[in-house]
Amino acid sequence: MPYHPVVEKIRTLLFERGAWFETFEHEPVRTSEEAAKLRYGYALSQGAKALIVRGKIAGEGKKFLMIVVSGDKRFDADKLKQAFNIRDVRFATEAEVSEITRGILPGGVPPFGGLFGLEIYADRGIFDNEKIVFNAGDRAFSIAMKSEEYRRIALPKVGDIS
Helix, strand or coil, X not given: CCCCHHHHHHHHHHHHCCCCEEEEECCCCCCHHHHHHHCCCCCHHHEEEEEEEEEEECXXXXXXXXXXXXCCCCCCHHHHHXXXXXXXXXXXXXXXXXXXXXXXCCCCCCCCHHHHCCCEEEEHHHHHCCEEEEEEEECCEEEEEEHHHHHHHHXXXXXXXX
């Protein structure tokens, strides 16, 4: 079964930027908990969960953005507001996620918001792990990489948001 085209875009990006990474093919999963059971050698806390939300940013108005938190954490809208002054936050609907990502299903969204024109806001906690792992554009395909290389390549804004 062919994967979503963004899977290859991420692999190419990581290869071109000289990042260490490994890949996993597995049964389709939707949640971080389901994925952690299939990614041998990686804990739930190493999962980089990518969420698309809409929020109001001072001077920019309402727009979609990407939130990235550890697989064992929940995103906290109040902390996002406090750290980055983003208000009126709501999760994107499944239809909005599909439109923004050109057909990626929820649960398969990778933490590379730049591929979709989204700014990335990452929780500081994901960088407590040497390596992170995430669904890479498909619910049945994951990539693991070093967290500092993720920071270097994806260029997220980092704060306490979980």
